[in-house]
Amino acid sequence: MKRKEKQKNTYGGAYVPEMLVHALKEIEIEFEKALKDKRFQKEFRELLRSYSGRPTPLIYAGNLTKHFGGGKLYLKNEGANHTGAHKITHCLGQALIAKRLGKKELIAETGAGQHGVATATVAAKFGFKCKIFMGEVDIARQRPNVFWMEQLGAEVISVSSGSKTLKDAVNEALKYWMAHSDESYYVIGSVLGPHPYPEMNRTFQSIIGEEIREQTRKAEKKLPDVVVACVGGGSNAIGAFYDFVKEKNVRLIGVEAGGIGKRVGENAMRKENGSLGIFQGYKSLFLQTSEGHIAPTHSVAAGLDYPGMGPELATLFREKRVELQSATDKEAVEACLLTAKHEGVIPALESSHALAYAYKILPKLSKKEVVVVNVSGRGDKDLFNLTRYLNHKEFKKFLAEEIQRYEK
Numbered sequence: 001m002k003r004k005e006k007q008k009n010t011y012g013g014a015y016v017p018e019m020l021v022h023a024l025k026e027i028e029i030e031f032e033k034a035l036k037d038k039r040f041q042k043e044f045r046e047l048l049r050s051y052s053g054r055p056t057p058l059i060y061a062g063n064l065t066k067h068f069g070g071g072k073l074y075l076k077n078e079g080a081n082h083t084g085a086h087k088i089t090h091c092l093g094q095a096l097i098a099k100r101l102g103k104k105e106l107i108a109e110t111g112a113g114q115h116g117v118a119t120a121t122v123a124a125k126f127g128f129k130c131k132i133f134m135g136e137v138d139i140a141r142q143r144p145n146v147f148w149m150e151q152l153g154a155e156v157i158s159v160s161s162g163s164k165t166l167k168d169a170v171n172e173a174l175k176y177w178m179a180h181s182d183e184s185y186y187v188i189g190s191v192l193g194p195h196p197y198p199e200m201n202r203t204f205q206s207i208i209g210e211e212i213r214e215q216t217r218k219a220e221k222k223l224p225d226v227v228v229a230c231v232g233g234g235s236n237a238i239g240a241f242y243d244f245v246k247e248k249n250v251r252l253i254g255v256e257a258g259g260i261g262k263r264v265g266e267n268a269m270r271k272e273n274g275s276l277g278i279f280q281g282y283k284s285l286f287l288q289t290s291e292g293h294i295a296p297t298h299s300v301a302a303g304l305d306y307p308g309m310g311p312e313l314a315t316l317f318r319e320k321r322v323e324l325q326s327a328t329d330k331e332a333v334e335a336c337l338l339t340a341k342h343e344g345v346i347p348a349l350e351s352s353h354a355l356a357y358a359y360k361i362l363p364k365l366s367k368k369e370v371v372v373v374n375v376s377g378r379g380d381k382d383l384f385n386l387t388r389y390l391n392h393k394e395f396k397k398f399l400a401e402e403i404q405r406y407e408k
């Protein structure tokens, strides 16, 4: 796309096959029209209110504030959203764009399945057909999410090429979209992919930061001093940060998956190990092998196990407006359990990375300083993952017995 060539040094862009240029242009034009359309704004806000349950609460975490004895902690509870995380917000926004474009079908790829569930949910709500592309290996690992996608009426398409995981599912979904873009809309699950997706999804998610501003002002009569969010692709982070980018006194901290170690394949730390690359239609920081192939990643939190980063967030990091930090699997699990015990909030393992980092800095802050952690999702979905991580003997016994109950 010519327009982007002027910005050779910027992250982002739209590096796609010729066959998709029209489909992207169509979305870009419709999105720009929608932004100026008061009725669209109203419909979107109304859906967030009446379907997703916004505004999500800003919870004062009094017990943990006392526990750490430093700054004052608030939890922005995005886990209170319908379907349990912030993802529903950009899926609703994109579904409205697809409707305006007269599309009949939503398609998406998914690794851990959370984006697949959110897409299948809005497809059911708006009456779209729905196809979810998923690697064969991921289908086997994520059966509960596959089950729910199917109950929501989506067709889950098993991808058995390559490594049978997310990147192969992306390839299949793109291939399908190229052939069916007249009636299909490709729903992207984070602030990623070719222009205009990163900007569009950030615009939808920026409601998080707007609410944080309003709710913190009400509770504390000021802006937060620090906002912390975990970073997978970057949608919950940029959503929480965007409204504060111009407020130079508000520290913005993104937390990446530190995984189980510092070597390639043991984490998803693009800050340490990322380099400039082009993948999935956009230019950004990616974890790559020395040959420039996408490197394997690891995190206990499926949503953070991603090799790239949204281009806008990567830019804010380069400009030193956003700090990037990390938390390990172990620190995240500990933060998850601590938050549950002290506050009665069970955070998703992704969000627990943000909490883990906040817990490192809270004791060093003064009592006047306000830290808001974006709790991007709730932890119910992590039941299997967490019990396995903890090697929970009773739960393992339960699973074995459950099979016997099936067979009776």
Ligand SMILES: *Cc1c(COP(=O)(O)O)cnc(C)c1O
Binding pocket: 085, 086, 087, 114, 189, 190, 191, 230, 231, 232, 233, 234, 235, 236, 237, 303, 304, 348, 350, 351, 376, 377, 378
């Ligand atoms: C998907 C997911 C993430 C990671 O995605 P971002 O685009 O980085 O926000 C984080 N938290 C939860 C709960 C998720 O489901």
